[in-house]
Amino acid sequence: MTLLIGSITIGLILALLALGIFISFRIFGFPDITAEGSFTFGAAITASLIVGGTNPFVATILAFAGGLLAGSVTGLIHTRFKINPLLAGILVMTALYSVNLHVMGKSNVPLLSQNTLFTWFENISTITSGKDVVINLIGWSIPARDIWTLFFCLLIIVAFSLLLLWFFRTNIGTAMRATGDNDQMIRALGVNTKGMIIFGIALSNGFIALSGSMLAQFQGFADVQMGIGMMVWGLASVIIGEALISENSLGLLIAGAIIGAVLFRLLVAIALRWGMNPNDLKLITAAFVFLALVLPGFMKHIKKIKLIR
Amino acid sequence: MLELLNLFKTFNTGTINEVNALQDVSLSIEDGSFVCILGTNGSGKSTLLNAVAGNFLTDAGTIILNGRNITRWPEYKRACQIGRVFQNPFSGTAPGMSIGENLALAAKRGKKRGFGWGLPASLIRELKNRVKTLNMGLEERLETPIGKLSGGQRQALTLLMASWLKPDLLLLDEHTAALDPKTACKVIELTERIITEGKLTTLMVTHSMQQAVNLGNRIIMMHQGKIRYDFHEEEKKRLKVQDLLSLFDELRRKDQIDIGVSELLISNYI
Numbered sequence: 216m217t218l219l220i221g222s223i224t225i226g227l228i229l230a231l232l233a234l235g236i237f238i239s240f241r242i243f244g245f246p247d248i249t250a251e252g253s254f255t256f257g258a259a260i261t262a263s264l265i266v267g268g269t270n271p272f273v274a275t276i277l278a279f280a281g282g283l284l285a286g287s288v289t290g291l292i293h294t295r296f297k298i299n300p301l302l303a304g305i306l307v308m309t310a311l312y313s314v315n316l317h318v319m320g321k322s323n324v325p326l327l328s329q330n331t332l333f334t335w336f337e338n339i340s341t342i343t344s345g346k347d348v349v350i351n352l353i354g355w356s357i358p359a360r361d362i363w364t365l366f367f368c369l370l371i372i373v374a375f376s377l378l379l380l381w382f383f384r385t386n387i388g389t390a391m392r393a394t395g396d397n398d399q400m401i402r403a404l405g406v407n408t409k410g411m412i413i414f415g416i417a418l419s420n421g422f423i424a425l426s427g428s429m430l431a432q433f434q435g436f437a438d439v440q441m442g443i444g445m446m447v448w449g450l451a452s453v454i455i456g457e458a459l460i461s462e463n464s465l466g467l468l469i470a471g472a473i474i475g476a477v478l479f480r481l482l483v484a485i486a487l488r489w490g491m492n493p494n495d496l497k498l499i500t501a502a503f504v505f506l507a508l509v510l511p512g513f514m515k516h517i518k519k520i521k522l523i524r
Numbered sequence: 525m526l527e528l529l530n531l532f533k534t535f536n537t538g539t540i541n542e543v544n545a546l547q548d549v550s551l552s553i554e555d556g557s558f559v560c561i562l563g564t565n566g567s568g569k570s571t572l573l574n575a576v577a578g579n580f581l582t583d584a585g586t587i588i589l590n591g592r593n594i595t596r597w598p599e600y601k602r603a604c605q606i607g608r609v610f611q612n613p614f615s616g617t618a619p620g621m622s623i624g625e626n627l628a629l630a631a632k633r634g635k636k637r638g639f640g641w642g643l644p645a646s647l648i649r650e651l652k653n654r655v656k657t658l659n660m661g662l663e664e665r666l667e668t669p670i671g672k673l674s675g676g677q678r679q680a681l682t683l684l685m686a687s688w689l690k691p692d693l694l695l696l697d698e699h700t701a702a703l704d705p706k707t708a709c710k711v712i713e714l715t716e717r718i719i720t721e722g723k724l725t726t727l728m729v730t731h732s733m734q735q736a737v738n739l740g741n742r743i744i745m746m747h748q749g750k751i752r753y754d755f756h757e758e759e760k761k762r763l764k765v766q767d768l769l770s771l772f773d774e775l776r777r778k779d780q781i782d783i784g785v786s787e788l789l790i791s792n793y794i
Contacts, residue, residue: 405603
C-alpha cells in the first residue's frame with residue numbers, strides 16, 4: 216500500500232511534466248525534447264540551491280524560472296534562426312547537460328539530510344496528526360505523512376492545472392492556442408506568432424523543470440541522468456489521457472494528462488513489482504508510445520478495408 | 525488611403541524558376557473604394573495582395589497605408605489596419621477552436637491581448653447578435669468547433685471576423701474560388717453587404733469576370749507582374765464581361781507575338 220501511495224505521489228509530480236508536454240506537443244505540435252534537459256535543470260537548480268541553504272520554496276520557484284529560460288532559448292533558436300523544432304530541442308538539451316553538471320558541481324547531489332518542500336509537508340503532518348502516526352485505510356495501515364505528502368502534491372497539481380486552464384481561456388492564452396491551431400489565421404489577426412511560440416515553449420519547460428525539481432526533493436537526490444526518457448514518458452501520459460478522454464474539451468484534456476501520468480506511473484510500478492527488468496523500462500515506454508501513435512491510424516485502415524469488402 | 529509606389533518582387537532569384545511576380549507596380553486607392561483585381565494565372569494579383577498584407581517583404585518600393593509607411597512592417601503588425609479573407613476556407617479560422625473563440629480572437633485584431641477573460645458574457649451577447657446577421661443559424665452553435673462547419677460557413681465567418689473591427693483595408697483573395705457556385709453566390713452577397721454597410725476600402729482578387737463587373741467601383745487588370753488596365757467609376761460601369769474577355773485575349777495575343785518574334789530572331793541569327 217505504501218508503494219501504491221508512493222507511486223501515485225510520483226505520478227502526480229510527473230503530471231506536471233505531462234502538462235508541459237501537453238503544451239508543447241498538443242497545443243503547438245512541437246516535439247520539444249528540451250524537456251529531457253530542463254527536467255534535470257529544474258532538479259539541479261533546486262538541489263544545489265537547497266544544499267546552499269536557500270529556502271526550498273524559493274528554490275522550487277527558481278527551478279520553474281530556469282525551465283522558462285531553457286524553453287525560451289529553444290523557442291528563440293527555432294523562430295529566429297528557423298531551425299527545425301526537433302533540432303532546436305536537441306541543441307538545448309545537449310547544452311543543458313553541461314549546464315546541469317556545472318550547476319550541481321558533480322553528477323549527483325543528495326538531499327536526504329536537507330530541508331525540502333517534502334520535509335515541510337512531513338512537519339505539517341507531525342503537527343496535525345502527530346509523529347509517526349499510522350492511519351488505517353480500509354484495512355491497510357499507512358503512515359499519515361505519506362497521505363499528507365500525497366495530499367499536498369494533489370493540491371499543487373490541481374492548483375497548476377486550474378491556473379493553466381484559466382490561462383488558456385484568457386485573451387493571450389486563446390491566442391496561444393490559435394497559434395498552434397492555425398498560425399496564418401492568428402497572424403492575420405495581429406498576433407506575433409514567433410513570440411507566442413517562444414512564450415509557449417518557455418511555459419512548457421517551466422512546468423517540466425518544476426516537475427524535475429519536485430521529483431528531486433521527493434526522492435532525495437538530483438542526478439544528471441534523471442531527465443533521460445522523460446519526453447517519451449510525458450508523451451505516454453498525455454496519450455493515455457487522450458485515450459481515456461475522447462472529448463476535445465480543454466479542461467478534460469488537461470485532467471486527462473494528469474490522470475494519464477498517474478496511471479502510467481502505476482502501470483510501471485506494477486510491472487516492476489511483477490519482475491520486469493528495470494533496464495527494459497525505457498524500451499517498453501518507447502514501444503508503448505509508438506503503438507499508441509500508430510494504432511489509431513492502423514485501426515482506421517482496417518475499418519476502411521472492411522468497408523471496401 | 526493605400527498607396528503603392530514602384531513595388532518589385534522576384535521569387536527564386538537566380539534560378540531557372542525565377543518569377544518576376546511584381547514589376548514596378550504603382551497604385552493609389554482612395555478611402556471607401558472597392559477595387560477588383562483581375563488577371564491571368566501567375567499575373568501577380570495574389571502576390572500583390574500578399575505584399576500589402578505582409579506575407580513577405582518586397583524587393584523594392586514603398587507601401588503607405590493611411591499615411592503610415594508599412595513597407596518593412598511584419599505581417600502581424602499590419603493586421604491592426606488590415607482585415608483578410610483567404611482563398612482557402614480553412615486558412616481563415618482555427619479549426620480546433622469554437623466559433624465563439626474564433627470570433628473573440630477577431631474582436632481583438634491588432635489590439636493588446638492581456639490576461640482578461642477571452643469570452644466574457646458581454647462579448648458572447650454581441651457575438652450572437654452579429655452572427656445572427658449571417659442567417660445561418662450559427663448563433664446557437666457558438667460552442668461548436670469551427671472545423672466541423674462547411675467551407676461556405678467558415679468563409680462567411682472569416683468575412684465577419686475580418687470586418688469585426690472596421691479595418692482600414694479589407695483584402696479578399698479569391699475568397700469564393702473554392703466554394704460551390706450557390707455558396708459562392710451567398711458569400712458574395714454577404715461580402716457586398718459588409719463592404720457597403722461599413723464603407724470599407726477593399727481590394728478583391730477574383731477570377732470571375734462576372735463578379736468584377738457586378739461589384740465595386742474600379743477594376744484593375746494585371747498581366748505578368750504589371751498593371752495593364754485600370755478602369756475607374758464611369759468607365760468601369762460601362763464594362764461588360766465580354767469587354768474584359770476581349771481585353772484578356774488581346775493581352776495573350778501580344779504575348780504570342782513577342783514569343784513569335786523572338787523565335788523568328790533566333791532562327792535568323794542561329
